[in-house]
Amino acid sequence: MSKPGLNTLKKGTQYPARDLDSFVSTTEAVVLSTNDNDLFTDPDRHYVVTHEFNGFFEHSADNGEKYYREKKAYVVEKA
Known part of the structure; x- marks a missing residue:
């Protein structure tokens, strides 16, 4: 399942920690x-x-404000 150059993750898909590290x-x-x-x-x-x-x-x-960051975020758990 290892893919060099992984540029996105898919919900429901398993990845080895080495691929997540590279990602x-x-x-x-x-x-x-x-x-x-x-x-x-x-x-x-x-x-x-x-x-x-x-x-x-x-x-x-710095200023106590909350800002929305348009940045992909993923939650992973041990399979």
Whole structure:
């Protein structure tokens, strides 16, 4: 299932952690894991994309405002 140059993730699809690592390194996107900080500890562990968003709200520590960021965001969980 490994694909070099992965530029998008699909909801419901499983990916090995090594592919997610490459994706995060080369794509302007956010990946949120339900596996705490263990996402990249085992490159062969598979994760399934459970949610996909076109953007999200982010709080600015500088001025206290909330801003909508148009940036792909994905939620993954251990398969």
